Amino acid sequence: MELPPLHLDRNADRPLAVQLADALRAVTAGGTLRAGDRLPSTRELAATLGVSRTVTAAAYDQLLAEGWAVGRRGAGTFVVGAPAGPPAHPRPATPPPPAGRRRSGVVSLRPGTPCLEALDRAAWRRAWRAAADPAPDVGPDPVGLPAFRAAVVEHLLRHRGLAADPAQVLATGGSTAAVAELARTLPAGARVAVEEPGYQRAVAALQAAGLTVLPVPVDAAGLVVEALPPGLAAVYCTPAHQYPLGARLSAARRLALVERARTDGFLVIEDDYDGELRYDVAPLPLLAALGPDVVAHLGTTSKLLTPTLGAGWLVAPPAVRAAVLGLRDRTGMRPVRAGQRVFVAFAAHGDLARHLRRLRRELAERRAAVAAAVHAAGHLLEGDAAGAHVLVPLPDAAAERTVIDAAAARGVDLDGLARHHAGRPGRSGLVLGYAKPPRAELERGLAVARDVLALGAR
Template sequence: MLEELPLVLDRDAADPLSVQVADGLREAATSGVLRADDRLPSSRALAQQLGVSRTVVAAAYDQLHAEGWLIGKPGSGTYLTTAPAATPARPAPVAGPGEAAELLDLFPGAPCIEALDQSAWRRAWRAAADYSAVARKDRAGEPEYRDAVVEHLLRHRGLQAGGDTMVLSTAGTSSAVSEFANAALRPGDVVAMEDPGYQRAMGAFLAAGISVHPAPCDADGLRVDLIPDGVQAVYCTPAHQFPLGARMPAGRRVELVEFARRTGIPIIEDDYDGELRYDTAPLPLLAAMAPDVVIHLGTTSKILSPALGVGWLVAAPAVVNSVLIYRERTGSGPSPAGQHVFTELARHGDLARHLRRLRRTLPPRRELLVSALRRRGLEVLGDDAGSHVVVPLPSAAAEDRAVAEGRAHGVALDGLARHHLAAQDDPYPRMPFSPNRSHLPPALGRHTFGIILGYAALPMADLSTAVPIAADCLARVAAAAHAGT
C-alpha cells in the first residue's frame, strides 16, 4: 500500500475538494504512479494525510468506484483497477468504408456500464444459474421477475401496477412495440409518433404493417393539438423525449390523457430515461394518471445493460391478454435468464444502489459536456436528465459536416436527420433555426437540425478526451454555417 499519495489540493479552486481528490487519483493511475492492484489508504488515513474531512475522501472514492477505477475487497481494503472494469462496445455503424471502427462513441441511447458494480453483476448472474430449468416458460414472464418490476415501478417511478392493470415481461421496448402492434392493431392501422422520434419503434410498427404518421414536438414534447386524425394509437416518450430531450410538463400530460379518453385512442408511453432525473423528482407517469388508456413500456437496457434483454409492459388486462394470445400463437416471449438476473439484483438491493450510483455518476458527465459546449458559444437543448443533449445547427448541410468532422477527428457523432420520421412529403412548412431555446418555434417537428451527444457509453477517461474534440468540431461548423461559408 502506498502510504503517501502525491495529491495536492487547492482550497481556493472552484472545484470541490472531493472532485480534486478524485481527479488526482485518476492522474496518478494514468501516469503510472499508481499501478493495477495497488492498495489505497483507508478514507480515514487519506483524509488525515490531506487535512480534509473523511467525507471528502469517501465521496471521491465513491465516484471512482462508480467509474470502475477502484474495487473494494471485503476485509482487505480498496484497490486500484487502473482501468474501468468494463469497456462498452463501440457502435458498428459509425465507421465508413476504409475508416477505423474505433471511434470515440458519443452516440445516444447507451447505458453507463462504467457505473455497474461488477461484483454485484457477477453475483446476480451466479444466482440466476441456480434457478431450475423449465420445460415450458411462462408466456407472461417469470413470476419473481414481474414481482420485482412491480416493486421497482412503485419505488422508483411512482406507478402502482396491478389491480386495474397487469404486468408483462418483454424483451425490451422495441420488442414490446412489435408485440403490441401485431397483437392489438391490424395491418393498415395508423399510429401517431413524435417527430423526430425513436427509429426502432417506428421500424417495429412498420414491420407489423402499421403506418406511422408524424406528430411534431416543441420544447415541451409531443404537440397534442397536432396529432393527426384517424390514428389508432399514439406513441411518445414523455419522461425525456427522444431525441430532443424535453420533459413533458404536467399540463401537457393532462391534455394528452384527456385526448386519449375523449377519442378512445390508447397512448403508448415509452419511459425512456425515466429513472434518470437529476434536477427534480420525476413527474407522474401517464400510466399512473390514466391506467385505462395508457400502455406503459420500460426496459433494463438503458439503466443496466442490453445484455439482459428484458423489459416490461403495464397495461389493462385486455391489452395484456391480446399480447399473450399473440405469444402463444407465435411461440415468442423473452428469455427467463435476463429476468432472473434482474430479480436477483432487485432482491439484494443492488438495483436500487445502482440507480443511486447512476444519479451521482451521470450529472458530472453531463456538466463536463455542457460546460465545454457553452464555453464555445454553442446552444444546448435538453432537460437536466437522461444521458444525452442536443446541439442545434442551422441546416442539414451543417449537420452532415459536423458528423464528418467528428469522424475525421476520431469521434462518432449522431445527427438529428436520421431520427426524422419522413424525408418526403413533409406536411409541415419548414421552420427557421433559432439559436435561443426561449425562442424555439412553436412546433419543431422534423424542422430542426443538429447533433445528439450521448455521455453515458464511454469510460470517463475516454469521455474527457472526446468532449473537447466534439465541442471544437461543432464550434467550427456552427461558426462557418453562420458566416455562410
Template sequence: MSDPWDDVPITLDRSANTPLSVQIADGVRSAAAIGRLRAGDRLMSSRTLATRLGVSRTVVTAAYDQLHAEGWLTSRRGSGTFLTSAPAATVEQPSEADEVTLADLLDLGPGAPCVEVIDRAAWRRAWWSAGHRSPVVRKDRAGDPEYRAAVAEHLLRHRGLSAGSNTVVLATAGSSAAVGELAAVGLRPGDRVAVEDPGYQRAVGALRAAGARVLPIPVDGDGLRVDLLPPDIKAVYCTPAHQFPLGSRMPAQRRTELIEFARRHGALVIEDDYDGELRYDSEPLPLLATLAPDVVVHLGTTSKILSPVLGAGWLVAPPDIAKSVLSHRESTGTGPAPAGQQVVVELAHNGDLARHLRRLRRAMPDRRALVVGELRLHGLEVVGDDAGSHVVVPLPSTADEQRVTAAAHRRGVHLDGLARHHSGPQQHFGIALGYAALPREELAVAVRIAVECLTAR
C-alpha cells in the first residue's frame, strides 16, 4: 500500500504574501476536497512534513493547529493526527447558477480528439457495416483478428513499427486499461514503477490500483530523466514521442540510454504512443518498440485520432507478456469489447481511416498556428513540440494556475492547470491548452478568452 501522502503535492510559494503555514493548510484542504486525502488518513508528523517541505517545524505546527480549529483534523493519543471529513460549516451547497459541468464550457483541455474533421458519412457507413456483421458468440480475448491485422498495418504505415514478426498485437480497451493489465500480470504488490512527473495520471491510477508503488521521476526538455532511475524498479511508463503534458520529444540518445537501462536492470518499458500519429513538423524518431522489442511494450489508442466512444486501443508486446495478458483475461473474464474494433476495421477496409488521418494532419497545424499565434501576440511563452493537440503556457506558481483557471471558468472556458498532472510535489507550473476539441470558430473565441485570463493582473 502506498502512503496517501505520496499523492499530495503541497507546493510553497515563498515569494507570495500568504504565510507558509496558511499555504500548507490550504494544500491539505485542497487534497481532501479532491479526494487525494480521505477521512481516516493519518497525517505526517509535523517534523516529517517540515523536513519534506524545507520549512521549520513551527510553520507546520501552526498549519495543523489551524486545521484542528476548523475541524479538519483529530488527534488520537498514541496514534497520531488523522483527517476527518470536511466540517459541515465549510461545505457550501452550490447554487443552480454555480452548477456548471465541463459540457457547459468551451473545452480547451488537452487529450481530446478533433471530431470536427471526421467524415460523418464515412463514420455512419462504418457503424452500419459493423452492425451488419454476425453477432459474436464468444469474443476473442486477443481481439478481433481483422482489427489486429488492421492495427499491424496502421503501425507499419504510420509509425514505422513492424508488429507481429517477433511481437504479438493484442486489442485493448485503451492505454489505461492496458497499463492495468500489464501491472496485473508483471508486477507484485509493492513493486516500484517509475513514471514521468508530471505525467498521465490515469496510468498512474491504474498502476496504483494494481498494487504497484509509483515512483515519480522528473522530466526536462528531453523527457524522462533516465539518469534519475533507480536500479531496482520493475518497469518504466513513459510517453517518449510527445511527453504528456509538457510536449517534449525524447531524443535518440536518451531513448538509447533508457533501453540500455532496461536491459541492464531487467526492467520493462511501457511506451504510451497516445498521439504519435499527430506529428506534422518532422519525421518521427523510431519508436522504442522498434529499437528494443524485447524489453518494450508499445501502447496505442484510437481515442485521440478518432473518438473515445470506440473504446479501442492496442498493445504490441513480446510473446511471453502477450501470453500472460491473455491468460489473465481468460481467468478474469475480461477483455476489450469487439464493437469499437469492428468499426475501426470497416474504416480501415474502405480507406476511410487513412483519409481521416490525412485530414487530421492538415487541420491540426492550422489549429496550432491559430493558438500559438494568439498567445505569442500577447507576449506569452509557449512550450511543446510542433505536434499533438496541445501546448503548455508556463506560469510562475500554482496560485497563478488557480487564478487563471478560475477566471476562465467564470467566462465559460475550461482550462487545465499542470498541478493535477503531478504525482509528487509540483515542479512545473502552467496551463495545458488543447486545441482539438472545439469547432474552429469556437476555438478562436475560447483562445481569446484564455489569453485575456492569462495576461490579466
C-alpha cells in the first residue's frame, strides 16, 4: 500500500526511528492505514524517505513490539488496526515541545520502591533550594501550580508521547491518592473492574469509597478485555507494565478496551506508575492517547524519583476533572505544593531528563543481574524489560511460602504473588524487586534468592 507523506525532522532531538514509529502510528490511528494493510518493506521505505534501513527497521521493531503491527513470514509486515475517533470530544492539538520499613540488616527484594542510588544528590539539593525561593502560599490551590502542570505536560510529551494542555492536568498526591479521589466521584456501590492479580492498594482505595470491586483475569497480553462484566462504572488497569505480572497490554486489547469503554459508557483509569522505564523499546503509547474521551491517565513521581515529593498528576476528560475539583471543594482536599515545586525545579534545567537516562541504565543492569541469578537457579522469569520488578513463577502456594521463608531465615525479604490477589490466588511465584538495595546489598540478596530457588520446589 502507498503511504501518505511522512515528515521526519532531521534537526529534532528525537531519533528518526522514534519519529517514524510515531508517524506510522498516527496515520494508523487516523484511519489512513487500516487493519490488514501491508506496510512497505524496510528497504522500500528507507529509499522513499531517504534514510538508512537501520532507521526503518528500528521503527518497525517498535511497532511490532507494541503490537500495532504484525510480521508474517514470507509475506511482510501488516497493520493491526486502530479505534475510531472520539465521538464527542476531539483530541487536543499537539503543542510544540518547549525549549515500607523493614528490619535493620535485612535486604529487601520487594517491588514498589524507587532506585535512590541513581539519584544525583547534588541536583536533588539544588531542586530543594530552588523550591524554597518563592514566597509562602497564602491560599489553597485545588488544581496544582501552573509551573508544575506545565512541567508535567512537557514530561508527558517527551517521555510518554501524550499531547496534553496544562488546563487538562490536575496535580495529585500520587497514583493511589488519585485513585481514591476518582473512586469518590463514582456512585456508591458502583461496579469497578480491577486486574487480578493486581495493585491491592488501588483495590483498597476503591473499596474504601464503597465501590464494588470485580477482579478480572490477566494473562501474558495484559487485562483480558473480553472477560469484563457488564454494568461497569470504571476499569482500573496498569497497561504499560502490569502490576505485578510485568506484562504490557497488547495493542489489540488496548483498542478493544477503548471501544468497549465508549460503547458501555465506563471510565478507564490508566495507572502509568512506571511507564517511562523501558529498556528494550521506547515507552509504549498511552491509553489516554487512544481514548482521551474515556481514559483518566495517572502518573506519579514516586517511582521516578521518590515518594518524598508526594506528587502526581491526572489527565482526564473535562467531566472527570470537574468532578474531582468538585470533590476537593466540598472536602477541602488539596494536593501538596511543596513536592510540586521540587519537581518543577528538578525538571527546569534538564536534571529530570538526565536522571531518567541514568535510571534506565541502572535498572537495566540490575534486571540483567536478576535474570542471571534466576536462570542460574534453574527457573524462568516473566515480565517485560521494564520497570523495577520481575515475576518468577512457582508451581504452587507451598513452594512460594517455602522459598520466602528460607530467604527470610538468611536475611532477605522476598515478596510472593499470593498477596497481590483480591480473591483466592490463582497463580504462585515471587515478585522480585531490584530497585531499592544498593548494589552490594542487591548482589547479596540475589545470591540468597538464587540458592533458595535452586533448593526449592520447581
